[in-house]
Amino acid sequence: MNSLRNVLPKTLKQLGLINQFKAESVTLNWRQMVGEEIAAHTRPGRVRRGILNVSANNAVWAHHLSTLKEEIMDKINAFMGEKVVTEIKFQAGYFQKDQNENNIENPEPPVPRWRDARLEERELQDIDQMTADLADNQLKKKVKTILVKEYSLRKAKRQHNWQACPKCGVLVTPQESLCSVCSIEEHQGQVDAVRKYLIHAPWLSYEECNRYIACLRTDFNTVKNELLDKYWREVEKDDADRMKIMTLAMLIHGLQPHALTEELIVKTLDKVRRKKHVFTSRR
Numbered sequence: 001m002n003s004l005r006n007v008l009p010k011t012l013k014q015l016g017l018i019n020q021f022k023a024e025s026v027t028l029n030w031r032q033m034v035g036e037e038i039a040a041h042t043r044p045g046r047v048r049r050g051i052l053n054v055s056a057n058n059a060v061w062a063h064h065l066s067t068l069k070e071e072i073m074d075k076i077n078a079f080m081g082e083k084v085v086t087e088i089k090f091q092a093g094y095f096q097k098d099q100n101e102n103n104i105e106n107p108e109p110p111v112p113r114w115r116d117a118r119l120e121e122r123e124l125q126d127i128d129q130m131t132a133d134l135a136d137n138q139l140k141k142k143v144k145t146i147l148v149k150e151y152s153l154r155k156a157k158r159q160h161n162w163q164a165c166p167k168c169g170v171l172v173t174p175q176e177s178l179c180s181v182c183s184i185e186e187h188q189g190q191v192d193a194v195r196k197y198l199i200h201a202p203w204l205s206y207e208e209c210n211r212y213i214a215c216l217r218t219d220f221n222t223v224k225n226e227l228l229d230k231y232w233r234e235v236e237k238d239d240a241d242r243m244k245i246m247t248l249a250m251l252i253h254g255l256q257p258h259a260l261t262e263e264l265i266v267k268t269l270d271k272v273r274r275k276k277h278v279f280t281s282r283r
């Protein structure tokens with residue numbers, strides 16, 4: 001494949017089109033770029049400023065793929081003939097398909113393909129116009145092909161009642177409210193909010209926290225354990241300040257500051273320091 005760089009056009013308008021072309025190319029040619037096996041477990045998002053967000057169908061795959069990141073980036077960039085992707089973020093996503101795998105009565109409708117829809121003359125003319133400024137004929141042909149595929153795919157999806165993700169505009173199935181990449185981001189936002197809340201009010205139980213921020217019990221527990229761990233390590237240090245010791249005590253006992261007794265604070269400190277002593281003397 002010829003390098004895109006050699007035929008890259010100069011004007012901004014053309015560059016905008018080229019960037020779209022590159023971003024779409026990665027999504028449309030994903031299977032060819034990364035192979036059947038990886039493609040079966042992943043969904044690529046769009047390339048934004050060189051960063052490609054990829055959702056994997058579970059945490060194991062997200063981890064496995066992150067170890068292959070450089071290799072995958074090389075494959076994509078080799079396919080594209082230039083460095084289109086400089087970073088890939090793999091995240092464990094929520095595949096509608098996985099949740100419905102055992103649902104035999106209600107099988108997932110097949111994902112529309114670009115061949116399922118035909119563009120009208122008017123739409124083809126639009127694409128002709130968009131690419132009219134491209135002087136290089138070889139490039140023009142490539143860009144046109146990608147645009148026709150992309151527009152056809154969007155049309156096919158719309159015909160199957162897919163709708164725009166309200167956050168980023170990518171088309172999603174009628175069952176999904178957000179695209180997989182945005183739903184991961186939203187979930188991450190929720191977890192961050194729970195963390196902030198719990199740092200300010202360490203005594204909160206799941207039920208209390210859930211009244212202010214809708215969250216899953218597993219997320220709450222993960223955040224709480226993470227904070228317990230963090231403050232435990234802080235209090236282990238000899239110069240730990242009183243605020244940190246109190247925070248740890250509130251996390252452990254679920255008590256508000258006014259309910260913490262001096263005795264409880266001393267006990268908490270003793271417990272941490274004693275464990276540290278046992279641990280270090282064992283080594």
Ligand SMILES: [Zn+2]
Nearest residue numbers: 165168179182
């Ligand atoms: Zn989205």
